[in-house]
Amino acid sequence: MDNYKKDFPILENRNIAYLDNGATTQKPIQVIDALTEFYKNYNANPHRGAYGLSIEATEKYEDTRTKIAKFINARHREEIIFSKNATESLNLIAYSYGPNNLSENDEVVLSIMEHHSNLVPWQKITKQTKSTLKYMYINNNYEISDEEIETKITDKTKIVGITHVSNVLGTINNLKKIIKYAHKKGAIVIVDASQSIPHMRIDVQDMDADFLVFSGHKMLAPLGIGVLYGKKQLLNDMTPFLMGGDMIEYVYEQDTTFAPLPNKFEAGTQNVEGVIGLGSAIDYIESIGYEEIQKIEKELTEYAIDKLSKLEFLTLYLTKNKLNHSSVISFNIKGVHPHDVATILDSQGVCVRSGNHCAQPLMRFLGIDSTCRASLYFYNTKEDIDKLVNGLQTAYNMFKKYIK
Amino acid sequence: MDDLTEMYNELIMEHSMNSYNKKQLDDANFEEKGHNPNCGDEITLQIKVNGNIIEDMAFSGNGCAISQASTSIMIDTLKGKTIEEAKEIIQTFINMIKRETTDENELKKLEDAIAFKNVSNMPARVKCALLAWHTLEDLLQQVK
Numbered sequence: 001m002d003n004y005k006k007d008f009p010i011l012e013n014r015n016i017a018y019l020d021n022g023a024t025t026q027k028p029i030q031v032i033d034a035l036t037e038f039y040k041n042y043n044a045n046p047h048r049g050a051y052g053l054s055i056e057a058t059e060k061y062e063d064t065r066t067k068i069a070k071f072i073n074a075r076h077r078e079e080i081i082f083s084k085n086a087t088e089s090l091n092l093i094a095y096s097y098g099p100n101n102l103s104e105n106d107e108v109v110l111s112i113m114e115h116h117s118n119l120v121p122w123q124k125i126t127k128q129t130k131s132t133l134k135y136m137y138i139n140n141n142y143e144i145s146d147e148e149i150e151t152k153i154t155d156k157t158k159i160v161g162i163t164h165v166s167n168v169l170g171t172i173n174n175l176k177k178i179i180k181y182a183h184k185k186g187a188i189v190i191v192d193a194s195q196s197i198p199h200m201r202i203d204v205q206d207m208d209a210d211f212l213v214f215s216g217h218k219m220l221a222p223l224g225i226g227v228l229y230g231k232k233q234l235l236n237d238m239t240p241f242l243m244g245g246d247m248i249e250y251v252y253e254q255d256t257t258f259a260p261l262p263n264k265f266e267a268g269t270q271n272v273e274g275v276i277g278l279g280s281a282i283d284y285i286e287s288i289g290y291e292e293i294q295k296i297e298k299e300l301t302e303y304a305i306d307k308l309s310k311l312e313f314l315t316l317y318l319t320k321n322k323l324n325h326s327s328v329i330s331f332n333i334k335g336v337h338p339h340d341v342a343t344i345l346d347s348q349g350v351c352v353r354s355g356n357h358c359a360q361p362l363m364r365f366l367g368i369d370s371t372c373r374a375s376l377y378f379y380n381t382k383e384d385i386d387k388l389v390n391g392l393q394t395a396y397n398m399f400k401k402y403i404k
Numbered sequence: 405m406d407d408l409t410e411m412y413n414e415l416i417m418e419h420s421m422n423s424y425n426k427k428q429l430d431d432a433n434f435e436e437k438g439h440n441p442n443c444g445d446e447i448t449l450q451i452k453v454n455g456n457i458i459e460d461m462a463f464s465g466n467g468c469a470i471s472q473a474s475t476s477i478m479i480d481t482l483k484g485k486t487i488e489e490a491k492e493i494i495q496t497f498i499n500m501i502k503r504e505t506t507d508e509n510e511l512k513k514l515e516d517a518i519a520f521k522n523v524s525n526m527p528a529r530v531k532c533a534l535l536a537w538h539t540l541e542d543l544l545q546q547v548k
Binding site (some may be wrong): 227335336337338339340342343344346347354356363369370398402403404 | 421444452466467468469526528529532
């Protein structure tokens with residue numbers, strides 16, 4: 001197995017087992033260098049200047065749009081809209097698509113494992129349009145059953161929101177089934193690919209998603225850059241989300257006509273360095289290849305689950321079906337709060353997330369307040385997992401005589 | 405590791421895992437909820453005020469060892485105190501955690517709650533230690 005850590009300066013500079021990749025990934029030197037290169041040689045405001053430098057900056061910005069379109073197999077490059085992050089992309093859909101396409105008696109169906117970002121906006125929009133918000137729940141194996149899909153998605157359903165991979169459970173949802181069934185019932189489907197695109201190939205045409213969103217920072221790119229993919233016809237019919245510069249055609253004192261896609265949804269000067277960084281992150285991922293990434297992650301995840309299952313003081317929250325599980329592992333030491341566990345792990349140089357993971361309705365459904373979560377990426381190693389396991393043993397030893 | 409073992413000491417562990425202050429007060433006259441949305445720490449404080457004196461106090465809820473122990477030890481420290489004394493001690497505790505007070509004499513007023521001094525070296529846990537104290541601060545606003 002190649003050691004990819006050498007490409008990540010922070011993993012060389014800090015003696016840590018970084019296991020919080022579901023929150024954000026570290027950045028390879030190739031991405032860091034691409035940002036420096038942009039500011040040293042190409043920085044100008046795209047779409048604004050008639051001079052050579054601005055045109056070069058525009059080319060770099062727009063070439064990345066084309067690269068992303070190819071990367072997720074979008075039919076048209078203007079179906080790629082840049083945003084701040086997945087949250088902003090989801091809000092854009094909710095605010096620009098929701099109100100014009102929902103009315104009383106209509107239903108929006110989400111999964112109970114949605115991140116707050118694909119849930120809270122829909123609470124607002126369904127209340128505003130007097131439509132109904134419904135949930136697809138998970139079974140004892142932390143998966144959404146086919147029966148649940150077919151019960152909850154009905155002729156009344158207009159919008160389905162579904163995360164590709166749960167950021168808490170690591171469950172990989174059966175998107176093809178959900179999308180096919182939703183389309184049969186006349187609903188559109190929004191896919192949150194934030195937790196999947198760092199780990200697996202996304203093909204928006206093959207899955208037939210109507211909208212798909214993700215954040216760059218969870219796939220090696222800088223913080224603050226996100227993507228919205230939408231089918232061209234849907235995006236064309238939507239009203240702009242943010243108004244301002246570069247998204248207009250003609251502006252009069254009282255009225256404005258809007259620019260065509262994609263500019264219609266990109267008001268104001270954009271996060272150009274983020275776009276450049278995302279392009280470079282995609283190059284890096286392609287240079288390794290998803291096949292290799294999955295091979296490494298599968299081996300690491302199996303190793304981790306095997307080791308963690310042997311700690312009898314631990315509860316694991318994951319499906320038994322390996323094929324439906326990504327590289328996210330949630331767990332608790334029975335009787336010990338996850339924050340205390342995370343603090344003790346931190347003292348051993350192990351970074352894990354603890355808390356409700358922006359998924360309070362899921363936590364409530366599971367009957368727990370919070371979990372610890374280790375989320376792996378291809379640069380992690382078995383040594384990182386061993387550190388986690390040893391740290392958990394230390395935490396348990398500190399607490400065991402007090403556990404009721 | 406030193407900060408850590410000092411932090412998770414006998415006193416704090418006992419209070420967090422098996423607190424005698426974690427119960428329902430039947431004759432409470434004031435109640436207040438406290439919540440750290442990012443962590444999920446959640447407590448409800450109940451107090452019985454008689455005249456100017458905090459005669460009894462109890463809590464319910466759940467959260468990490470630091471938040472639960474801090475609540476329980478706060479109750480031990482403040483039970484029997486006047487409202488004015490309690491407000492002063494709350495301020496001293498907040499100042500200790502924020503490293504604004506290091507005066508030993510001042511800190512003595514905190515009694516067992518001085519055990520949380522090291523939390524000032526653990527920025528991620530400051531909110532956990534302060535939850536109960538801020539909640540009581542809010543609660544005492546209601547007491548005329």
